Amino acid sequence: MTRIELERVLTLNRVWQPLTTLVLRGALVLVSRGRARIVCPQTYQMFTWEQWLAERAVPADAHVIEADYIRTAAMQVRIPQVITLAKFAGYPNAGVPFSRRGVYERDNGRCQYCNAVVHKRDMTLDHVVPVSRGGATTWGNCVLACARCNHRKADRTPREAEMNLQATPQQPTRETLLLRGVTSQPAWAPFIGKATEQVEAK
Numbered sequence: 001m002t003r004i005e006l007e008r009v010l011t012l013n014r015v016w017q018p019l020t021t022l023v024l025r026g027a028l029v030l031v032s033r034g035r036a037r038i039v040c041p042q043t044y045q046m047f048t049w050e051q052w053l054a055e056r057a058v059p060a061d062a063h064v065i066e067a068d069y070i071r072t073a074a075m076q077v078r079i080p081q082v083i084t085l086a087k088f089a090g091y092p093n094a095g096v097p098f099s100r101r102g103v104y105e106r107d108n109g110r111c112q113y114c115n116a117v118v119h120k121r122d123m124t125l126d127h128v129v130p131v132s133r134g135g136a137t138t139w140g141n142c143v144l145a146c147a148r149c150n151h152r153k154a155d156r157t158p159r160e161a162e163m164n165l166q167a168t169p170q171q172p173t174r175e176t177l178l179l180r181g182v183t184s185q186p187a188w189a190p191f192i193g194k195a196t197e198q199v200e201a202k
């Protein structure tokens with residue numbers, strides 16, 4: 001895969017709320033079609049594709065920091081880090097779908113009973129109220145647990161097992177899960193302060 005399929009661009013809605021991250025190729029398509037504009041994370045200035053090329057492209061033989069530019073035959077263009085959609089102002093915060101991976105991210109990769117760091121491949125999903133007692137597979141009833149704690153708790157409630165939860169499980173916001181599986185860029189921080197802090201606290 002090339003960088004255009006690997007690099008990620010933070011994508012904001014029209015009123016600058018973080019929606020998602022797109023691969024660079026997808027972001028460039030939106031910008032070149034006029035459906036999004038590039039935001040400079042330092043100055044907050046917005047650019048159309050033409051304006052970006054006029055200001056942030058240099059000749060093919062100019063000396064640049066490779067990581068910051070994509071190369072075409074004729075020139076080198078600064079990689080955008082943040083874009084804002086031209087029309088969409090919605091913020092679909094309701095109902096982040098439940099997922100095992102989402103529980104892992106929400107619980108910061110730590111067992112919610114003993115607080116041990118758990119590797120993704122070793123994670124188990126613990127139903128706080130066991131399935132056998134009618135416990136549902138929902139954000140509010142599932143936590144990340146290490147195999148040892150899950151085994152020890154078995155078919156009991158935390159109270160019966162005398163095991164305390166680190167925190168009350170809740171449905172995460174879209175912002176919390178925005179960066180799951182994605183390496184956060186420092187330039188994104190002003191736009192997603194809360195989510196970035198949580199990632200850095202890991």
Ligand SMILES: [Zn+2]
Pocket residue numbers: 111112113114115116145146147148149150
């Ligand atoms: Zn544990």
